Amino acid sequence: MLKWKDDYLLGIDKIDEQHKELFRVAERAYNLLKSNYFVDKYNKIVEIIGKLKDYTIFHFQEEEKYMLSIKYKRFFAHKIEHDEFIEQLNKVELKDVDENQDKYILGLLEFVVKWINDHIIGQDLKIIED
Numbered sequence: 001m002l003k004w005k006d007d008y009l010l011g012i013d014k015i016d017e018q019h020k021e022l023f024r025v026a027e028r029a030y031n032l033l034k035s036n037y038f039v040d041k042y043n044k045i046v047e048i049i050g051k052l053k054d055y056t057i058f059h060f061q062e063e064e065k066y067m068l069s070i071k072y073k074r075f076f077a078h079k080i081e082h083d084e085f086i087e088q089l090n091k092v093e094l095k096d097v098d099e100n101q102d103k104y105i106l107g108l109l110e111f112v113v114k115w116i117n118d119h120i121i122g123q124d125l126k127i128i129e130d
């Protein structure tokens with residue numbers, strides 16, 4: 001799974017910290033998925049993924065506030081990406097996943113982390129270009 005790297009740094013402390021936290025939370029879920037020591041690991045993973053989703057929504061709001069504060073000209077295109085991702089996350093129903101649970105959760109985590117990676121590289125870093 002992709003890990004945090006300094007290439008993601010925008011130089012805006014609050015946003016950088018939130019991006020790091022997103023990777024930390026995803027990694028926590030991933031490590032738990034790989035571990036064999038927790039009897040109730042799926043409940044915990046579902047809880048962490050719920051947290052990841054909530055934190056993502058919170059983070060997008062904070063990032064959008066920042067973009068508005070600097071009158072960022074590509075704000076709407078950027079917000080559309082945020083909104084579409086939240087819509088995709090809202091469609092995920094972890095409770096319904098019984099068969100191949102590990103494979104499904106792993107696929108979901110990889111999708112989320114890859115999206116965050118692509119979004120930081122493709123969109124967030126543009127914020128500091130102007």
Ligand SMILES: [Fe+2]
Binds near residue numbers: 063078082119123124
């Ligand atoms: Fe963003």
